Amino acid sequence: MTTTTTMTRLIRAQTLATWLRDYGVANAMEDIAHHIHDDFLRWPEFDKSARVACHSPDGVIELMPVADARLFSFKYVNGHPKNTRQGLSTVMAFGALADVDTGRPLLLSELTLTTALRTAAMSALAAQILARPDSRVMALIGNGAQSEFQALAFQRLLGITTLRVFDVDARATQKLIANLAGSGLQIEVCRDARHACEGADIVTTVTADKTNATILLPDMVAPGMHINAVGGDCPGKTELHAEVLRAGRVFVEFEPQSRIEGEIQQMPSNFAVTELWRVMLNKASGRTSPEAITVFDSVGFALEDYAALRYLYVQAQSHGLGEWVDLVPALFDPKDLFATVTNKADAIAAA
Amino acid sequence: MTTTTTMTRLIRAQTLATWLRDYGVANAMEDIAHHIHDDFLRWPEFDKSARVACHSPDGVIELMPVADARLFSFKYVNGHPKNTRQGLSTVMAFGALADVDTGRPLLLSELTLTTALRTAAMSALAAQILARPDSRVMALIGNGAQSEFQALAFQRLLGITTLRVFDVDARATQKLIANLAGSGLQIEVCRDARHACEGADIVTTVTADKTNATILLPDMVAPGMHINAVGGDCPGKTELHAEVLRAGRVFVEFEPQSRIEGEIQQMPSNFAVTELWRVMLNKASGRTSPEAITVFDSVGFALEDYAALRYLYVQAQSHGLGEWVDLVPALFDPKDLFATVTNKADAIAAA
Numbered sequence: 158m159t160t161t162t163t164m165t166r167l168i169r170a171q172t173l174a175t176w177l178r179d180y181g182v183a184n185a186m187e188d189i190a191h192h193i194h195d196d197f198l199r200w201p202e203f204d205k206s207a208r209v210a211c212h213s214p215d216g217v218i219e220l221m222p223v224a225d226a227r228l229f230s231f232k233y234v235n236g237h238p239k240n241t242r243q244g245l246s247t248v249m250a251f252g253a254l255a256d257v258d259t260g261r262p263l264l265l266s267e268l269t270l271t272t273a274l275r276t277a278a279m280s281a282l283a284a285q286i287l288a289r290p291d292s293r294v295m296a297l298i299g300n301g302a303q304s305e306f307q308a309l310a311f312q313r314l315l316g317i318t319t320l321r322v323f324d325v326d327a328r329a330t331q332k333l334i335a336n337l338a339g340s341g342l343q344i345e346v347c348r349d350a351r352h353a354c355e356g357a358d359i360v361t362t363v364t365a366d367k368t369n370a371t372i373l374l375p376d377m378v379a380p381g382m383h384i385n386a387v388g389g390d391c392p393g394k395t396e397l398h399a400e401v402l403r404a405g406r407v408f409v410e411f412e413p414q415s416r417i418e419g420e421i422q423q424m425p426s427n428f429a430v431t432e433l434w435r436v437m438l439n440k441a442s443g444r445t446s447p448e449a450i451t452v453f454d455s456v457g458f459a460l461e462d463y464a465a466l467r468y469l470y471v472q473a474q475s476h477g478l479g480e481w482v483d484l485v486p487a488l489f490d491p492k493d494l495f496a497t498v499t500n501k502a503d504a505i506a507a508a
Numbered sequence: 509m510t511t512t513t514t515m516t517r518l519i520r521a522q523t524l525a526t527w528l529r530d531y532g533v534a535n536a537m538e539d540i541a542h543h544i545h546d547d548f549l550r551w552p553e554f555d556k557s558a559r560v561a562c563h564s565p566d567g568v569i570e571l572m573p574v575a576d577a578r579l580f581s582f583k584y585v586n587g588h589p590k591n592t593r594q595g596l597s598t599v600m601a602f603g604a605l606a607d608v609d610t611g612r613p614l615l616l617s618e619l620t621l622t623t624a625l626r627t628a629a630m631s632a633l634a635a636q637i638l639a640r641p642d643s644r645v646m647a648l649i650g651n652g653a654q655s656e657f658q659a660l661a662f663q664r665l666l667g668i669t670t671l672r673v674f675d676v677d678a679r680a681t682q683k684l685i686a687n688l689a690g691s692g693l694q695i696e697v698c699r700d701a702r703h704a705c706e707g708a709d710i711v712t713t714v715t716a717d718k719t720n721a722t723i724l725l726p727d728m729v730a731p732g733m734h735i736n737a738v739g740g741d742c743p744g745k746t747e748l749h750a751e752v753l754r755a756g757r758v759f760v761e762f763e764p765q766s767r768i769e770g771e772i773q774q775m776p777s778n779f780a781v782t783e784l785w786r787v788m789l790n791k792a793s794g795r796t797s798p799e800a801i802t803v804f805d806s807v808g809f810a811l812e813d814y815a816a817l818r819y820l821y822v823q824a825q826s827h828g829l830g831e832w833v834d835l836v837p838a839l840f841d842p843k844d845l846f847a848t849v850t851n852k853a854d855a856i857a858a859a
Contacts, residue, residue, distance in 0.1 A: 162596065170837035174848040182849050204562055211555055211575045213608045218580045220571050224562045229569045233582070233604060235611020241842040245513065245610055249836040253584060257564045259596055260586020265616075269836050273845055302845040329843055336846045485600040485620050486521035491592040492680055494624055494653040495687045497525040498533050 163487045165253075168266040168469055168479035176478055177270070183313040186306065190278040190314060192464040199225065200434035203460060205411060210391075215239050217391060221252075223459035229255045230463040232268050236391060238365060246302065247365060248272065254466040262484055264470045268462065273303055275465040276457055277310035279410075280385045284315050284359060286436055286443050287408060287451040288383035292358035293318045298350045298372055299364035299388055300324035300333040307361050307387065308333070312342055315359070319343045323353040324364075351377050362396045363387040369423065375400040380448040389420045390456045397452070399423050405450030408433050408443070410458035419454040430454070514612070514838045516604075519820055519830035521618040527829055528621070534664040537657065541629040541665060543815040551785040553577065554811060556762060561742075566590050568742055572603075574810035580606045581814040583619050587742060589716055597653065598716060599623060605817040613835055615821045619813065624654055626816040627808055628661035630761075631736045635666050635710060637787055637794050638759060638802040639734035643709035644669045649701045649723055650715035650739055651675035651684040658712050658738065659684070663693055666710070670694045674704040675715075702728050713747040714738040720774065726751040731799040740771045741807045748803070750774050756801030759784050759794070761809035770805040781805070 177185055196203075208221040216237030223230055232252035240247050250268035255261060284292070295317045297304055301324070311317040320342055324330045334344055347353035354360055354377040362372050365388060373384065378401055389395040397420045407430045409415035421428055433453070435441035444451050472478040486497045528536055547554075559572045567588030574581055583603035591598050601619035606612060635643070646668045648655055652675070662668040671693055675681045685695055698704035705711055705728040713723050716739060724735065729752055740746040748771045758781045760766035772779055784804070786792035795802055823829040837848045 162594075163600075167833075170834045170848070174837060177849045182846075206560065209557065209560060209571070209573055211573065211580055211608075213575075213577070215609055216611055218575070218606060218608065218611050220560070220573055220582055222560055222562065222571055224564075224569070226564070229562055231571055231584070233606070233613065235606070237609075237611045240610055243513075243610070244839075244842055245612060246836065246839060246842045246845065249514075249611055249613065251604075251613065251616075251835045253602075255569060255584070255586070257562075257569065258566055258588075259591055259594070260567055260569050260588045260600055261596060262584065262600065262602065265602075267835055267837070270845065270848060301843050305846040326843075332841070332844050336844070336850060482518075483521045484602045484618055485597065486525060486618070488595075488597060490683070491595055491597045492652045492677075493683050493687070494597065494621065495533075495656040497521070497621060498528045499687060 163261070163483070163485050164481040165262045165484040166264045166470065166473040166479045167482040168473065170267040170269060172479055173267055173270055182306065183309045186274050186278045186310045187313055189275050189465050189468050190282045192468045193275065193279055193282055193461050194437065196460055196464045197434045197437050202226065208414065208459065221459035221462060223463050224257060227257055228463065228467065229257050230459070230466045232459065232462040234268065234272065252462055252466060254470055264466060264473060265482070265484060266466060266469050271465050271469065273306045275461045276303060276387065276455070277306035279461050280307060280361065280387060280453065280455055281310035281314035283408065283433055283453040284311065284383055284385060286433070287453060288315060288359050289381055289447055292383065294321065294357050295359040295361055296321045296353040296357035298323050298353055298360065298362045300329040301363065301365050303363050303387065304333050305336045307363060308337055308342060309340065311359065312340065317359070319345065321345045321347050321353040321357055323347045323350050357382065359383045359385060361385040361387060364396055369393060369395050371398040372396040373401050374398050375404060378404055378450060380450065382450050384452045385455065386420050386452060387455045391418050392422060395420050395423055402452060405452050406431065407452045407454050408436065409454050410456060414458060415454055415456050418456040421454055514834070514836050515832040516613045516835040517615045517821065517824045517830045518833040519615070519617040519824065521620060523830055524618055524621055533657065534660045537625050537629045537661045538664055540626050540816050540819050541633045543819045544626065544630055544633055544812050545788065547811055547815045548785045548788050550576065559765065559810065572810035572813060574814050575608060578608055579814065579818065580608050581810070581817050583810065583813040585619065585623065603813055603817060605821055615817060615824060616833070616835060617817060617820050622816050622820065624657045626812045627654060627738065627806070628657035630812050631658060631712065631738060631804065631806055632661035632665035634759065634784055634804040635662065635734055635736060637784070638804060639666060639710050640732055640798055643734065645672065645708050646710040646712055647672045647704040647708035649674050649704055649711065649713045651680040652714065652716050654714045654738065655684050656687045658714060659688055659693060660691065662710065663691065668710070670696065672696045672698050672704040672708055674698045674701050708733065710734045710736060712736040712738060715747055720744060720746050722749040723747040724752050725749050726755060729755055729801060731801065733801050735803045736806065737771050737803060738806045742769050743773060746771050746774055753803060756803050757782065758803045758805050759787065760805050761807060765809060766805055766807050769807040772805055
């Protein structure tokens with residue numbers, strides 16, 4: 158029978174959450190960072206395109222496809238800042254991994270939690286390349302849904318020991334502190350973003366407002382800092398003052414997409430940026446001195462979801478993560494789709 | 509709790525097949541044709557784009573998004589002609605319907621069977637507008653996976669009583685005859701495509717080869733015929749001789765997409781075509797005389813999947829079709845995604 162060849166592995170949100178509590182969030186992010194790194198090293202092999210976006214008054218819905226010769230992946234993801242007012246997440250996501258040779262969907266997975274994991278893994282991976290190796294103190298500005306993941310990824314992959322945290326919503330900061338209790342991270346609550354930046358080796362901005370904000374001003378940036386700008390990720394949403402971008406060198410994931418969605422949307426189209434994969438492959442320089450200021454203008458690229466889905470699929474295959482679902486019909490004769498809606502289907506099910 | 513607001517309805521392939529055996533394939537196609545018609549009448553309200561395609565040596569994987577102010581839909585679909593050699597369908601599909609205001613995924617559904625239903629419903633809807641009202645005999649050239657659906661949709665919606673069938677693979681024709689036993693359709697097996705066209709009011713071509721074929725030659729077309737060209741639906745795959753297209757008036761779904769994927773890919777870019785929605789809204793003429801030759805150059809447009817998904821969602825809501833799945837996490841506090849991977853999650857589950 159064709160059962161094994163047409164079934165798709167399904168990973169529900171609760172299934173992944175339960176698995177992560179057992180396996181460890183930091184462990185999973187470290188694994189995903191390795192998968193992202195492996196795939197970024199194969200950058201030229203991928204069929205890349207900017208995401209397909211559907212904008213509405215309150216938000217955006219996007220499809221993010223990418224493929225190489227072996228696997229195709231896409232992510233469905235929304236961004237609706239007002240959702241929290243009605244108890245919904247700002248960002249919800251799911252996606253799939255498919256076999257390029259046959260088009261068969263191999264994996265359908267929740268990607269809300271996974272997006273948080275891969276975003277933090279990507280940030281930490283970029284910082285491993287761009288931040289000073291002796292970085293120990295990180296400012297974490299914006300203490301919302303993504304913040305704990307950033308904190309744990311930087312602790313695990315960079316050796317960050319101290320967080321200097323700030324959010325305009327004090328309850329968000331309290332939530333962060335409660336969630337990171339037992340992590341071993343030393344957390345210093347700051348009175349504003351400027352205060353949080355004092356003495357920081359790395360500054361992570363991960364605020365949620367859909368506005369052209371200036372969370373980070375030029376005089377808050379010190380020599381040698383690495384800035385991990387995560388929150389600005391769609392047209393009209395930025396976090397850094399333009400002079401902050403001019404003060405250092407800016408690194409991006411996929412330039413055509415970042416020009417539209419990233420911090421650099423506020424810069425002229427000829428403003429120099431470096432795609433991170435080029436640094437990984439030694440085609441471009443990263444940090445050139447301990448005093449240099451580096452900026453990772455993170456918007457989230459489809460290849461990171463590809464890497465995360467590939468990782469989840471390995472977990473499904475090797476450790477049974479998820480369950481089987483008949484997303485496509487099992488056919489006795491592939492030219493006889495109609496059989497599924499006739500009594501022949503009973504005979505197939507019994508076979 | 510937020511359970512009811514974050515769960516997504518899931519319709520598996522087997523679930524839909526079982527439901528269709530109970531409800532009736534022709535009934536479902538008639539319903540879907542009404543939904544497509546309703547949505548085509550609102551054509552200008554939709555945010556339309558050509559599909560996103562990823563081509564590989566053996567096939568193509570596509571994402572087909574579309575949205576209006578209320579709902580967003582997309583379909584994942586492949587086309588791999590060689591799949592049948594390894595027992596897999598040529599076409600496999602699934603997709604989702606989401607709420608534009610919040611981005612929440614409302615429905616995730618199998619769309620392999622549904623694509624067959626909506627394609628046949630669309631063909632019959634186009635023929636209701638374009639074919640002679642007294643059409644009773646249909647040539648059905650290509651007796652593969654889509655053929656029975658076409659036959660039943662034309663019986664139900666056009667009043668077709670007789671099929672003249674041909675396939676290069678005689679087993680495909682035998683399968684069609686077996687599947688349509690009891691349908692009331694009179695089936696005449698023909699020795700070739702030319703023979704099948706003799707005396708036909710409507711000619712449906714639904715062959716599967718990924719080549720520039722000429723299934724239909726100019727001297728096989730008689731005055732008054734309506735040609736329903738279904739099989740040609742991607743670059744390099746056509747079924748009609750160019751002179752057949754010149755012999756009549758050609759109607760398409762979404763012109764920018766059809767220029768790339770349809771029969772008209774072989775014509776100059778200024779070859780005149782009419783989008784079908786314009787005929788529905790009386791902005792353009794359809795059939796102008798009993799002797800006119802009309803061609804529906806079907807490629808399958810995202811709006812048809814939107815209409816089908818909208819229909820399935822109504823069945824899910826009103827008749828319980830499908831099941832609930834936690835594709836996105838249920839959060840006690842939407843700003844606290846991390847809670848799902850801590851012990852707090854147990855407290856939420858118990859609440």
